[in-house]
Amino acid sequence: MRAKPLISSVILLGLIAAGYTAWWFYLAGRVRDGIADWVAQQRAEAALIEYRDLEISGFPLSLTASAADVSIRRADGLQWRGPSVIARARPWYPLDIGVELPGSHQAGLVQEGGEPTFAIDAPAGARGSVELEHSGAVRRMTADLGRSTVTLPDGQQASLGRAELAAAFPETPPADHTATALSIDARLTGVRPPPSVKTPLEGDIETAAVTARIKGALPDRLGRPAIAAWSESGGTIDVDSLTLNWGPLRIAGQGTLAFDGDLQPIGAISAAVEGVNPTMDSLATAGMVRPGDAAMAKMALTLLSRRSTPDNQPIVEASLTAQDGWLYFGPIRLLRIPRVSWE
Known part of the structure; x- marks a missing residue:
């Protein structure tokens, strides 16, 4: 049995x-x-x-x-x-x-x-x-x-x-430009720029990270016509978090990016920036900003600060704006943005 x-x-x-x-x-x-x-x-x-x-x-x-x-x-x-x-x-x-x-x-x-x-x-x-x-x-x-x-x-x-x-x-594709088509989380560490490129700061970029949402129907190709159609239909990139740590410079912010009619980047990031003074000095030393403009920028940006680091460096809260081929920090024009070629 x-x-x-x-x-x-x-x-x-x-x-x-x-x-x-x-x-x-x-x-x-x-x-x-x-x-x-x-x-x-x-x-x-x-x-x-x-x-x-x-x-x-x-x-x-x-x-x-x-x-x-x-x-x-x-x-x-x-x-x-x-x-x-x-x-x-x-x-x-x-x-x-x-x-x-x-x-x-x-x-x-x-x-x-x-x-x-x-x-x-x-x-x-x-x-x-x-x-x-x-x-x-x-x-x-x-x-x-x-x-x-x-x-x-x-x-x-x-x-x-x-x-x-x-x-x-998302579970369902976006019906219009207000809905999210793709969420991205990217983190780069130990970024070393090309040796021959003149950079505003010395050494490697310690961390560059972004969390963003691409809105509007995603283009099915990477060429100019598809990107233009996405942009013209209202497509944008919502940056939920942006972090950059490079030498004395510390940036944390969020904002929105898009393309203009010529498919060049435009937008604004509301950012809190530490290390403004040494960064402006480095820009001047690198010849990317005239010394007088750097000194004026340091004064103007210090006036915008409401907080400071433990070592009394100002923390400046202002917008990083990309417009007309230039990068602005608050009212100060910093750098020319390299042109994006879609050809």
């Missing part, structure tokens, strides 16, 4: 194991089909996607998709390539995916003539995650890059100690 419960347990465990195995292989097939459908959709939109050795593995505790020599080139100039891509999920919750990019990876935006306008090289790879809705739509994405090199439009290179990025999408 005692054998019957044991036999029943063995049969039950066998059924559970068979059901789980069937579930894993069903998910593996869905993953393979999903990748094929996505590639076909991108290729239909004139994207060139290449890869080899696509493999679905990890049974029984992981659902792992991997491919080698992956490269993507989109019609709008966005490119990315790397030696390997690995994505892992738990079979019992396949909507939360961890992504690894081992080896050296390169991404960038390339002009029609073939010259890169912006590129990033991560020699030690990166890692991140993707969270999906049950519908398959992306809910949230993250990326964590180690030390990397950024090539700017003029060919000069800056370096990053680390870059952490997160993007979240």
